[in-house]
Amino acid sequence: MNKEQISKRYSNSTVEAQEKVVLKSPGTIANLVCGFDILGLALSEPYDIMEFRLTDEPGVTIINRDEFNLPTDPEKNVAGVVLLAALEKAKSNKGIEVTIEKRIKPGSGLGSSAASAAGAAVGANHVLGNIFSTDDLVQLAMIGEKLATGVKHADNITPCILGGVTLIRSIHPLDIVPLAAPDLFVTVVHPQIEVRTSDARQILRKQVFLKDAIKQWGNIAGLVTGFMKNDTDLIGRSLEDVIIEPIRSILIPGFDEVKLKCNEAGALGGGISGSGPSIFMLSKDETTARRVANIMNGVYDKIGIESNVYITTINKNGVEAYPIQNE
Amino acid sequence: MNKEQISKRYSNSTVEAQEKVVLKSPGTIANLVCGFDILGLALSEPYDIMEFRLTDEPGVTIINRDEFNLPTDPEKNVAGVVLLAALEKAKSNKGIEVTIEKRIKPGSGLGSSAASAAGAAVGANHVLGNIFSTDDLVQLAMIGEKLATGVKHADNITPCILGGVTLIRSIHPLDIVPLAAPDLFVTVVHPQIEVRTSDARQILRKQVFLKDAIKQWGNIAGLVTGFMKNDTDLIGRSLEDVIIEPIRSILIPGFDEVKLKCNEAGALGGGISGSGPSIFMLSKDETTARRVANIMNGVYDKIGIESNVYITTINKNGVEAYPIQNE
Numbered sequence: 230m231n232k233e234q235i236s237k238r239y240s241n242s243t244v245e246a247q248e249k250v251v252l253k254s255p256g257t258i259a260n261l262v263c264g265f266d267i268l269g270l271a272l273s274e275p276y277d278i279m280e281f282r283l284t285d286e287p288g289v290t291i292i293n294r295d296e297f298n299l300p301t302d303p304e305k306n307v308a309g310v311v312l313l314a315a316l317e318k319a320k321s322n323k324g325i326e327v328t329i330e331k332r333i334k335p336g337s338g339l340g341s342s343a344a345s346a347a348g349a350a351v352g353a354n355h356v357l358g359n360i361f362s363t364d365d366l367v368q369l370a371m372i373g374e375k376l377a378t379g380v381k382h383a384d385n386i387t388p389c390i391l392g393g394v395t396l397i398r399s400i401h402p403l404d405i406v407p408l409a410a411p412d413l414f415v416t417v418v419h420p421q422i423e424v425r426t427s428d429a430r431q432i433l434r435k436q437v438f439l440k441d442a443i444k445q446w447g448n449i450a451g452l453v454t455g456f457m458k459n460d461t462d463l464i465g466r467s468l469e470d471v472i473i474e475p476i477r478s479i480l481i482p483g484f485d486e487v488k489l490k491c492n493e494a495g496a497l498g499g500g501i502s503g504s505g506p507s508i509f510m511l512s513k514d515e516t517t518a519r520r521v522a523n524i525m526n527g528v529y530d531k532i533g534i535e536s537n538v539y540i541t542t543i544n545k546n547g548v549e550a551y552p553i554q555n556e
Numbered sequence: 557m558n559k560e561q562i563s564k565r566y567s568n569s570t571v572e573a574q575e576k577v578v579l580k581s582p583g584t585i586a587n588l589v590c591g592f593d594i595l596g597l598a599l600s601e602p603y604d605i606m607e608f609r610l611t612d613e614p615g616v617t618i619i620n621r622d623e624f625n626l627p628t629d630p631e632k633n634v635a636g637v638v639l640l641a642a643l644e645k646a647k648s649n650k651g652i653e654v655t656i657e658k659r660i661k662p663g664s665g666l667g668s669s670a671a672s673a674a675g676a677a678v679g680a681n682h683v684l685g686n687i688f689s690t691d692d693l694v695q696l697a698m699i700g701e702k703l704a705t706g707v708k709h710a711d712n713i714t715p716c717i718l719g720g721v722t723l724i725r726s727i728h729p730l731d732i733v734p735l736a737a738p739d740l741f742v743t744v745v746h747p748q749i750e751v752r753t754s755d756a757r758q759i760l761r762k763q764v765f766l767k768d769a770i771k772q773w774g775n776i777a778g779l780v781t782g783f784m785k786n787d788t789d790l791i792g793r794s795l796e797d798v799i800i801e802p803i804r805s806i807l808i809p810g811f812d813e814v815k816l817k818c819n820e821a822g823a824l825g826g827g828i829s830g831s832g833p834s835i836f837m838l839s840k841d842e843t844t845a846r847r848v849a850n851i852m853n854g855v856y857d858k859i860g861i862e863s864n865v866y867i868t869t870i871n872k873n874g875v876e877a878y879p880i881q882n883e
Contacts, residue, residue, distance in 0.1 A: 404793060435766055458784075
């Protein structure tokens with residue numbers, strides 16, 4: 230899909246541009262096993278709900294309808310900075326009010342900040358009259374990711390906006406490639422522990438062995454091919470990370486046991502979601518996905534760590550907007 | 557394509573198994589820019605011609621019909637060791653006589669030894685009654701590559717046998733994945749200098765920066781996607797090697813100038829073929845491929861190094877066998 234096709238696809242949205250819109254902004258899995266920093270996928274659940282309204286008074290107003298106590302100062306809020314940037318880019322003298330019901334827990338490794346950032350970019354685009362290209366949306370949303378993580382990265386934002394499995398071939402210049410939206414089930418466990426993204430970055434080695442890098446890029450090529458051919462066996466064989474996972478998994482108690490038992494139970498494979506602590510496993514069918522969920526619950530019950538488990542699918546549409554009737 | 561499909565495809569060959577066969581075994585490009593050690597493609601030209609005959613006397617007889625003075629002792633000949641292994645694997649008490657007209661110059665970086673090894677495996681399979689799977693053929697041919705280069709590698713052998721662009725996801729266990737056979741033109745220049753494969757291996761660094769590895773695997777994912785979607789722009793953007801080429805290209809005089817001028821002239825991109833010294837460039841159309849050939853000739857004329865240039869296409873069929881009438 231080239232840029233025009235992506236833009237066309239994106240503007241074929243559920244609703245026409247209008248002054249009020251509500252949308253579902255999905256959770257995402259970045260760093261897809263061997264695809265560190267380049268591959269991501271969108272989840273059907275969990276998702277945030279965001280409502281946008283164009284206002285006559287300039288500026289951004291944030292209303293939180295959840296328990297997370299996120300900042301309402303737009304300069305300090307992930308969605309806020311994106312909305313400010315969108316208004317500025319649009320040279321608009323209007324304002325935007327956003328009401329956020331966050332359901333993706335911050336710090337879960339499921340793209341909570343990306344959902345806010347991407348949702349804000351798409352929501353702003355709707356109320357401002359569908360003026361932004363997909364590349365614009367990704368660039369705007371990256372401003373939110375920068376605030377949240379200190380780094381402009383697009384591997385959660387891109388699948389969040391486009392749906393399916395996406396490739397970020399390059400950030401400078403931005404080169405995003407939608408790959409496929411396979412009919413796979415995803416089971417995700419979020420153990421209620423904290424893994425800071427900055428810690429997860431810091432423990433990585435700056436250099437890696439060439440032989441490991443070669444193994445990794447063989448797996449990446451296999452994984453991409455598997456997604457595009459819908460070859461689940463090849464996807465399974467390629468879900469192997471010899472570089473990042475051996476280091477980062479140390480930060481996640483129960484990781485090895487979850488992965489081993491889920492693979493034995495028939496999952497295709499999986500790994501750390503984002504920089505953790507969530508762990509995901511892909512399965513061909515719902516029965517296996519449920520079996521995997523039971524295993525995940527069992528492991529964390531035994532260790533004595535509270536956990537949330539989601540049994541879901543790959544979201545094919547990304548952020549979805551719905552019209553709001555005018556009162 | 558799964559293993560059964562590959563085998564089926566392969567056994568849909570031009571000829572039925574018979575006691576005499578002649579075949580064309582094509583040159584190949586391994587280490588496809590960012591796809592070091594994992595991606596290769598087959599060329600329509602140059603190719604070796606090999607004729608096989610099952611004999612009543614056991615053992616292997618080699619007849620060379622070229623100027624290269626390759627060993628006729630089967631234990632020291634790339635095709636010879638493959639034929640010996642094939643006879644042993646087949647538990648045959650017969651022998652094989654092979655007549656080789658080598659047209660792919662040894663040491664060119666165009667898979668000359670792989671053409672001998674893969675041709676021998678396929679030829680043996682024909683005269684012994686089509687008893688080997690594609691994986692068997694690759695394993696047999698790797699015995700020849702081991703003799704030639706000291707390393708069992710399959711990234712020339714696999715495209716030589718299957719045609720098109722192929723992925724070696726893994727050598728242990730062997731996992732070969734045919735990707736696509738795009739309608740692209742390939743221009744190859746072989747400057748008449750020697751680059752030993754062992755030297756080209758030795759100058760590589762054992763460790764690479766993680767940030768470079770990430771860039772490389774973004775490009776690999778882009779290249780694979782480009783081949784599968786037949787997206788030539790994406791192929792072009794992804795033909796970038798930040799790890800191997802900056803080091804190995806030092807061994808090839810004129811490399812930077814050839815690449816720069818060919819890209820300016822409209823080529824999609826390219827790089828070192830195998831471990832060199834040949835350089836290849838991909839183009840969308842024949843006109844560009846011919847322009848690229850002129851540039852290559854011009855650069856080496858100026859430097860004063862003799863060179864051969866091929867203007868060809870991606871070979872879609874791999875080794876092709878033809879029947880021989882019995883005298």
